[in-house]
Amino acid sequence: MLTASACQSESKMLSASVIGYNHTSAAINRFSVNGAGGPNLGPHQGGGKKSCCGVIPRHWVPGLRAIVEWEKDPDPRGYIKRDQYGQFDNKDYERHAANYSRHKVIVEIPRYTVAGTLKVHFLPCDQVRVSADNIKPGDSRYPYNYPMEMEEPEICQG
Template sequence: MSHSLTASASSKGIRWILVLVSLMLLSACKGAPSKMLAAPVTGYNHTSAAINRFTVNDAGGPNLGPHQGGGKQSCCGVVPREWTPGLRAIVEWEKDPDPGGYIKRDQYGQLDAQDYKRHAANYSRHKVTVEIPQYDVPGNLKVHFLPCNQVRVSVDNVKPGDPRYPYNFPMNMPEPKVCPD
C-alpha cells in the first residue's frame, strides 16, 4: 500500500513540474509582437514587355505578361509592421521586350535551343531602389512595372483601384519613343 501512495505522490509531483515548465514556456512566448511580418508578393505590369521574373528585397514575384497583374501572388516577402521614413525596396527584374516573338520548335513541340538563345539575347536585366510610401496597416508587397523601367512599390493594405491607393495607373500605359534618363 505504501508503494502505491509513493508512486501516486511521485506522479503528481512530476505533473506539477510539467505544468510549471509549460507555464514558464508559454509566458516566454508572450513577448512583444514581431517587428517584421510575412507578406505575399504581387506584381502589376503596365508595359508591353513581359516581366520574366522579379524580386523585391530578394522575395520572388510571379512572371507577368504584358499589361497583366494582380492575379498571381508568390510567398513571401518581409515587411515592417510599422512604416518608418526612408523605407525602401530593392527591385530586380528580367524583361522580354518581344514576348510575342516567334521561337522555332522541333517536331515534338520543344523549343529550338539555338533559336531560344537568339530570342533571349534581347532580354534586359534591371535593378532599382525605390521609396515605399507611408502605410498604416501593412499588406501585400505590390510592385508596379511602368514604362521606361520605372518601378513603384507599396506595402499598404489598400487594393489598386481604391482612391486611397497611391498608384492607380492604367494597366495599358502609353510608352514614349524616348525615355528620360
C-alpha cells in the same frame, strides 16, 4: 511566466505576399523585391498570382526602401522555332533571349498604416513603384492607380 511574456512580444517584421502589375507591352519574365520572387507577368497583366513571401516592417519607418530586380522580354510575342516535340529550338531561343534586359532599382515605399502585400508596379521606361499596404489598387487611397495599358514614349527621359 515564460508563456505570458512570449505572447505579449510583438514581432517587428511580418511576412508579406508578393504580387506584380505590368503596365507595359514587354513581358516581365521574373522579378524579385528584397529577394522575394514574384510571378512572371505578361504584357499589361498582373494582380492575379501572388508569391510568398517577402518581409516588411509591421510599422512603416521613414526611408523604407525596396530593392527590385527583374528580367524583361521586349518582344514577348516573338516567334521561337520549336522541334517536332514542341520544345523550343535552343539556337532560336538563344537568339530571342539575347534581347532580354536585366534591371535593378531601389525605390521608396510610401507610408502605410497597416502592413499588407508587397505590390510591385512595372511602368514604361523601366520605372518601378512598390507599396506594402493592405489597400487594393483601384481604391482611392491606393498610391499607384495607373492604367494597365500605359502609353510608352519613343524615348525615355534620363
